[in-house]
Amino acid sequence: xxxxxxLGRLMNGIxxxxxxxxxxxxxxxxxxxxxxxxxxxxxxxxxxxRPWDRxxxxxxxxxxxxxxxxxxxxxxxxxxxxxxxxxxYEEEALLEMxxxxxxxxxxxxxxxxxxxxxxxxxxxxANGLKIGVLAFTDNEPGWAATEKRPGTNYLPAxxxxxxxxxxxxxxxxxxxxxxxxxLVSNHWGPNMVERxxxxxxxxxxxxxxxxxxxxxxHSAHLVxxxxxxxxxxxxxxxGDFVDDYAVDPLLRNDQSALIRCTVEPSxxxxxxxIPILIRNFQATLAKGEDFEATAAKLQQLSAEFGTRLExxxxxxxxxx
Numbered sequence: 001x002x003x004x005x006x007l008g009r010l011m012n013g014i015x016x017x018x019x020x021x022x023x024x025x026x027x028x029x030x031x032x033x034x035x036x037x038x039x040x041x042x043x044x045x046x047x048x049x050r051p052w053d054r055x056x057x058x059x060x061x062x063x064x065x066x067x068x069x070x071x072x073x074x075x076x077x078x079x080x081x082x083x084x085x086x087x088x089y090e091e092e093a094l095l096e097m098x099x100x101x102x103x104x105x106x107x108x109x110x111x112x113x114x115x116x117x118x119x120x121x122x123x124x125x126a127n128g129l130k131i132g133v134l135a136f137t138d139n140e141p142g143w144a145a146t147e148k149r150p151g152t153n154y155l156p157a158x159x160x161x162x163x164x165x166x167x168x169x170x171x172x173x174x175x176x177x178x179x180x181x182x183l184v185s186n187h188w189g190p191n192m193v194e195r196x197x198x199x200x201x202x203x204x205x206x207x208x209x210x211x212x213x214x215x216x217x218h219s220a221h222l223v224x225x226x227x228x229x230x231x232x233x234x235x236x237x238x239g240d241f242v243d244d245y246a247v248d249p250l251l252r253n254d255q256s257a258l259i260r261c262t263v264e265p266s267x268x269x270x271x272x273x274i275p276i277l278i279r280n281f282q283a284t285l286a287k288g289e290d291f292e293a294t295a296a297k298l299q300q301l302s303a304e305f306g307t308r309l310e311x312x313x314x315x316x317x318x319x320x
Contacts, residue, residue, distance in 0.1 A: 001038045001259040002283075003218045003238030006085070007070060008043035008061030010244035014281045020069035023242045025282035030258060030274065032075040035126035038133065039241065040187060040218045041079035041086075041108075043067070046096040049089030055142065060088040068104050077124055082110025082153045083187040083219070084139035091150045110135025110185070111145070111152045118145040118153040119166065121174040121182075129181070129263065132174025134212075136167070137187040139219065157188050157203045164203075168210040180265050181213040189237075192251055193220050194301060196236040201227070204234045213267060221245070221253040223294070225301030226271075226309070226318060233268055233318070235259060241276060242283050254278040255286065255294045260315070271318040273298055273309065285314065 007015065007023065014022060024031055031037050043061035045068055051060040071079065079101070087094055094111060101108050112118035121132045136155045145151030156163055167184065174182045184207045189200060196204070196217070204215045208229045215234040217224070223239035239256030247254045254277055262270035275286035275294035286294050295316055299309045308319040 002241040004042040004240045005039045006042040006243040007063040007067040012063045015066045021073045024074050025284040027283045036077045036124050037075050038078040043085050044089050044093045044097050046093035048096050049093030061085045062089045078107045080110045080135040080185045081108050082135040082137035086111045087143045113150050115145040130178050132179025132182045134170040135185040159202050159206045171211045183214045184212045185216045187219045191221050205229050208232045223256045225305050226307050227305035273316040
């Protein structure tokens, strides 16, 4: 699993000039080696549409269809579309992307032609194990899909029963269609924060209590700590994986991690975090001081939740 993958704007030109393998750098073999690879796609892939202007929006991210080739090069099996950029070029571009993803055989959840499609869990399978993936976002409430309108699977991050029932219902639906394990993916909260709020922790705990086996957050542009709740992992924010963003010299939004989980029907017995550095518009394996800084940050932030991480070779292993 990765955090945000943004292939538009300057990245779109990089893809055209350097080819679809370029964004993955020396991380590519790890991505392709996985049985399943999941990402949050932080842009729309389309040739149609126009920049969203129904209310002020600072950034608009669209990538040409070569971005699909990049996703395929990385062996991408699933992309979350529940985020604040999937409608950057209005409904026309979103609909085009949905068709392109379906044609490419890349599963998705979190946005759709209507609410039923946007909220539908994706079902992935590898080695006889089925993983159901639900995707939500609390960003851009005006983009919420309805019965008749395309949009995102919008949901505020509160545990109010009237609100939270959609999470519980989604998990039940994933089980009903055959999922052995259920992953809840959520694009939530403000940018450039290192820790989740208590409300976000309560929401993630509630998702696990409702039957989710893994919880994956993203949106802050910064990697956050890991908590083990009732024996199940909560990744509060996976950070940025590929983008063209300006780098904050203190918060270091160019540092994140590739999350590698070994899963089985009974749960997630092994979790590894491989520190990543975004450099020259590529995801690269962090080395030297960058590795040490990212490892130390992950250890510190996770320790605040009672989670111990141990450095082993080029990765951190979750011990508890």
